[in-house]
Amino acid sequence: MADIIQAVRGMNDVLPADIATWQHLEATVRQLVTAYGYEEIRVPVVEHTRLFKRAIGEYTDVVEKEMYTFEDQGGEQLTLRPEATAGIVRAVISNGMLRGARHKLWCIGPMFRHEKPQKGRYRQFHQLDVEAIGFAGPDIDAELIAMTARLWRTLGITRVKLQLNSLGTPESRRAYRELLVSYFRANESRLDADSRRRLEGNPLRILDSKNPEMRELIAGAPVLTEHLDADSRAHFDALCAMLGSMGIEYHVNPRLVRGLDYYSRTVFEWTTDALGSQDAVCAGGRYDGLIAHLGGESTPAIGFAMGIERVVELLVQANKVPAPTAPDIYVVVNGERASAEALKLAEQLRTVLPHRRIEVNLGGGNFKAQFRRADKSNARLALILGEDELARGVVAMKPLRQESGQTDCPTPELATRVEALLRELPAEQN
Numbered sequence: 001m002a003d004i005i006q007a008v009r010g011m012n013d014v015l016p017a018d019i020a021t022w023q024h025l026e027a028t029v030r031q032l033v034t035a036y037g038y039e040e041i042r043v044p045v046v047e048h049t050r051l052f053k054r055a056i057g058e059y060t061d062v063v064e065k066e067m068y069t070f071e072d073q074g075g076e077q078l079t080l081r082p083e084a085t086a087g088i089v090r091a092v093i094s095n096g097m098l099r100g101a102r103h104k105l106w107c108i109g110p111m112f113r114h115e116k117p118q119k120g121r122y123r124q125f126h127q128l129d130v131e132a133i134g135f136a137g138p139d140i141d142a143e144l145i146a147m148t149a150r151l152w153r154t155l156g157i158t159r160v161k162l163q164l165n166s167l168g169t170p171e172s173r174r175a176y177r178e179l180l181v182s183y184f185r186a187n188e189s190r191l192d193a194d195s196r197r198r199l200e201g202n203p204l205r206i207l208d209s210k211n212p213e214m215r216e217l218i219a220g221a222p223v224l225t226e227h228l229d230a231d232s233r234a235h236f237d238a239l240c241a242m243l244g245s246m247g248i249e250y251h252v253n254p255r256l257v258r259g260l261d262y263y264s265r266t267v268f269e270w271t272t273d274a275l276g277s278q279d280a281v282c283a284g285g286r287y288d289g290l291i292a293h294l295g296g297e298s299t300p301a302i303g304f305a306m307g308i309e310r311v312v313e314l315l316v317q318a319n320k321v322p323a324p325t326a327p328d329i330y331v332v333v334n335g336e337r338a339s340a341e342a343l344k345l346a347e348q349l350r351t352v353l354p355h356r357r358i359e360v361n362l363g364g365g366n367f368k369a370q371f372r373r374a375d376k377s378n379a380r381l382a383l384i385l386g387e388d389e390l391a392r393g394v395v396a397m398k399p400l401r402q403e404s405g406q407t408d409c410p411t412p413e414l415a416t417r418v419e420a421l422l423r424e425l426p427a428e429q430n
């Protein structure tokens with residue numbers, strides 16, 4: 001026998017048993033972002049490697065060690081997208097969408113990072129990505145965060161906390177950066193290898209280290225918020241005031257820096273205590289410098305990415321998983337002629353009742369076996385069509401989930417009677 005080919009490590013199938021939760025999350029997200037005026041954009045899963053190198057920055061975990069990069073048959077250096085912002089910004093620039101215009105965009109889809117797979121951390125994972133381009137804030141910052149807070153409320157997720165910080169401008173960061181470098185230089189023996197490398201390239205990223213042995217050293221480092229320029233300070237204070245007035249709770253975390261280089265001013269992250277060490281569920285921030293850095297006209301922007309697998313897990317843990325959908329109707333057939341008629345009848349019903357899920361018993365079986373399948377399918381109503389019903393020009397109707405008898409319905413009235421009956425029958429299964 002041939003060996004069985006497994007999925008690639010860290011890349012998951014979403015099976016039918018779990019799909020209702022994904023669809024529920026996706027539908028909720030789609031409705032929410034649309035209500036806030038965001039438009040969907042779909043960008044390729046593959047981009048030029050240099051786009052990510054330039055957008056995300058060379059001294060990031062993602063670019064240093066997590067990208068799926070390959071050369072295609074034409075000799076192009078390509079990368080499976082590790083995040084969506086770079087591609088969306090590239091699309092906005094290369095499609096000539098800037099020119100002073102403003103865009104509120106969202107997309108959802110798979111991202112790829114070669115990380116160590118573990119619960120909540122995968123090599124293919126999904127993100128909801130939201131970007132507001134052409135807005136200088138702080139009002140859009142506040143609205144974007146309010147939208148994420150509303151998503152948790154709508155989904156019934158409570159175990160999340162909002163952390164907030166400001167990274168200032170690149171100019172104000174420069175002075176802080178020097179303070180930081182001299183602090184870490186003075187403690188160089190306590191730096192791990194990654195941090196030592198970053199000391200030159202991007203010392204702020206040391207603050208984002210996941211290494212627990214670095215925690216104490218990082219806790220003693222100078223704090224960026226104390227070195228903000230006046231405009232960034234005013235931006236941050238206004239954002240805090242707006243969040244306060246909307247009743248959105250937040251915690252200022254001066255060590256929140258985010259993993260990507262292109263952020264400026266506002267950064268935020270929603271974390272949870274419900275998922276163990278993979279505790280970040282949504283992270284974002286302002287990237288006023290990125291668009292110019294990628295060759296577009298200088299345009300302020302802010303966005304966030306949300307980890308879908310982690311939010312799905314939060315829904316599962318909070319028991320906010322929707323019930324699996326069952327058929328409305330199961331058609332039981334008896335005899336060869338009835339079988340052909342049942343298919344025809346089901347097609348007619350599907351035309352008139354396109355919102356109803358109809359399952360015809362396929363592949364035969366005696367009455368008992370067919371009713372067993374009907375029960376197992378959790379359908380609410382059985383329609384029965386045999387030689388006897390055919391001869392009399394009727395279809396028998398039998399509710400399946402409650403004690404009630406079978407009634408005959410003249411075939412021409414079937415759609416109307418079935419719809420009326422389904423409206424009376426309880427929709428929720430127990």
Ligand code: ATP
Nearest residue numbers: 115120121122125259280281282283305306307310
């Ligand atoms: P982490 O600190 O968990 O590595 P990150 O800072 O690398 O996250 P971002 O690049 O900001 O993450 O991505 C935004 C969100 O996407 C994260 O908050 C998380 O919910 C999710 N995410 C990131 N990487 C993964 C992954 N490998 N598997 C599943 N979800 C992920």
Ligand code: MG
Nearest residue numbers: 061062115259
């Ligand atoms: Mg990461």
